[in-house]
Amino acid sequence: MEPFKNLINAGTVQRAGQHLQRVWPAFDRQGFEHRATHGLDTLEFKARAMQLAEALQATLPTDFGDAASLLEASLAPPIPLDAQGEPAGLSAAQSELGLSGWVVWSMGEFVARQGMGDVARALQCLHALTQRFSAEFAIRPFIQQHPETSLATIRTWVDDPSAHVRRLVSEGSRPRLPWGLRLQALVADPAPTLPLLLALQDDPSAYVRRSVANHLNDIAKDHPDLVAQWVREHLPAASPQRSALLRHASRSLVKQGHAPTLTAWGLEHGLKGDAVLTLTATEARVGGDIGLALRLRSRSRQPQTLVIDYVVHHVRANGSTSPKVFKGWKTELDAHGEHTLSKRHSLRPVTTRTLYPGPHRIEIQVNGKVCAGADFELLP
Known part of the structure; x- marks a missing residue:
């Protein structure tokens, strides 16, 4: 079985160099590829993504706005969604049109490192990037360091026509996202994200609803009674889709035998x-x-x-x-x-x-x- 880390490889770097040079002929493609591939085979998965981000830092314009525009211009069309609103994958034709997939992780890391001085422009770039992979890791430093500006911006995204963007609202603000920076302020008090989850829990895309469920499950680890109350309030007259979301959101609490959650589901009695x-x-x-x-x-x-x-x-x-x-x-x-x-x-x-x-x-x-x-x- 091919190691997972090989999803970022020399070919990934070459495609990135090709499309960045396409939109900026002066791009130092040779220098970028040399930095990004140096010792690549010896690195684990995340280290490969970070090295590629460092190569972008060394070769893109120092003006963040200019660099962000180049990244956006190099992108492929958004990843298509199927009838359930799930990512349908990339075709070979789309990959020839621009960058998409795992390389966008590194592009998002570049934005997180270089864009903190221009939060509005950085978030605009992440809005584009997340439609080609996911910006769930990259947006978290902005929420941590500039919570008011960042949350005010993503609040406007709950009605975005792209399910990728709507998912980012929930996934990017999860308190305990695996692999991601822990948002300790939201671990302590999840109140700022609750209106976002409320707006998205009946989203037409299963991709978005699953993220909302996982976000609520994160909250349950620190505020179990809050999630039990959420289920009590939103389960009556719920659609099958919302019921499935609430069941997934409370899965850990059910496993733990959390009494208020069991009661909300009518499971307060053990086996008779x-x-x-x-x-x-x-x-x-x-x-x-x-x-x-x-x-x-x-x-x-x-x-x-x-x-x-x-x-x-x-x-x-x-x-x-x-x-x-x-x-x-x-x-x-x-x-x-x-x-x-x-x-x-x-x-x-x-x-x-x-x-x-x-x-x-x-x-x-x-x-x-x-x-x-x-x-x-x-x-x-």
């Missing part, structure tokens, strides 16, 4: 009945998987709506355990009915979690309440 979890083996190996079979039996005279997650208590390097909640099932259990659910859980290591051999426990959590469990030994 019995649950038995059976594993397919008492031992499993790192790199393999293990099967879960859950048998439910109702003791209620009413149907029950159940959101079922499972918690794996992983062994840590020091011998202690750490719980990780995984998505399980959502099901309806008939009155006095029985239901069996099954799935396989992967034990392959991932970049965010190292698996250590030792005794592991899996617990079943129904509507936020643990009701069954089983143990297995993880072998090297």
Whole structure:
């Protein structure tokens, strides 16, 4: 499998040089490409993007307005969207017309580094860049250092005809965006972004709505009761699209068993009945998987709506355990009915979690309440 970092490569640099020289014949293409490709193969993904940004700093005009105009002129047409408002990808013909894709990450970084003295012009440039990749990383230093100006500007973007721009309103202002600068002021007080999320939660684009859900999920990490209240207010009479957004926004709180959120979803009651979890083996190996079979039996005279997650208590390097909640099932259990659910859980290591051999426990959590469990030994 091709390493992810190779999405930024020598060809990326050459295309950038080609299109920048196309719009500015005096551009030092040779110097740019030499700086951008120096030792490129030895660098990891983000370091490659930052080196390309540094090459832009060294070779674009020192006047930021002139540099921003050149960047905008070098761009391809906006990335098209499908019927659901999702990015449809780039065709070969579009890539020949200008720059788009991962190289725009570096262009946004250039704007963040060089445009702080002219915030209005910088945000205008990011408005263009985000339609060819995303400016979610680049806009964050502006929100941090110039919050009033930046938020006032993006407030005008909630009605922008481009779904890319509307998504940037939500994604760029997320308090805890992965890979992005943490916006500590918004972590402490998310109130400035709530009107933006309200304006976008019924956006016609699924691309935008998913960002709103992730933004609310970010807020839930520090202000869980606020998000529970949001669900209570906006779930009644919600469209299927809004209901899906609210469910995604409150996913972490449901997994945590946050009582106000469970109540907002009508999940305040645990299982009225019995649950038995059976594993397919008492031992499993790192790199393999293990099967879960859950048998439910109702003791209620009413149907029950159940959101079922499972918690794996992983062994840590020091011998202690750490719980990780995984998505399980959502099901309806008939009155006095029985239901069996099954799935396989992967034990392959991932970049965010190292698996250590030792005794592991899996617990079943129904509507936020643990009701069954089983143990297995993880072998090297």
